[in-house]
Amino acid sequence: MICYGELSLNALDLKTYREALLAELSRLADEDAASAEGRGTVILDQQSVGRLSRMDAMQRQAMAQATMRRRAARRAKIDAALRRIDEDEFGFCQKCGDDIAQARLDLDPTALTCVSCATGD
Numbered sequence: 001m002i003c004y005g006e007l008s009l010n011a012l013d014l015k016t017y018r019e020a021l022l023a024e025l026s027r028l029a030d031e032d033a034a035s036a037e038g039r040g041t042v043i044l045d046q047q048s049v050g051r052l053s054r055m056d057a058m059q060r061q062a063m064a065q066a067t068m069r070r071r072a073a074r075r076a077k078i079d080a081a082l083r084r085i086d087e088d089e090f091g092f093c094q095k096c097g098d099d100i101a102q103a104r105l106d107l108d109p110t111a112l113t114c115v116s117c118a119t120g121d
Contacts, residue, residue, distance in 0.1 A: 017109045077110040
């Protein structure tokens with residue numbers, strides 16, 4: 001059992017967090033693959049009804065690219081959380097060093113800070 005002050009994460013807890021993080025990584029990869037076509041180059045379709053159709057296609061492309069960037073940012077947070085688990089740093093606040101409440105980690109295992117530091121108290 002790894003004990004972080006009052007927070008006590010045992011091997012099962014860490015395994016559960018790791019599995020949840022890996023499952024989310026897999027889901028993000030699936031979503032990236034499914035949306036690849038929408039992020040591609042917008043081709044001028046002569047059969048479409050003019051300029052509005054192209055603008056609509058470009059807007060869909062921009063939204064797909066923004067979604068991909070958000071997924072990439074989430075993947076980076078997940079990778080960092082997995083590294084913290086490997087380095088026995090998981091559950092510590094990055095600002096004050098105190099424990100991050102397990103309920104907070106349950107909601108978001110990528111949380112970097114305790115509630116006090118997150119809210120600026």
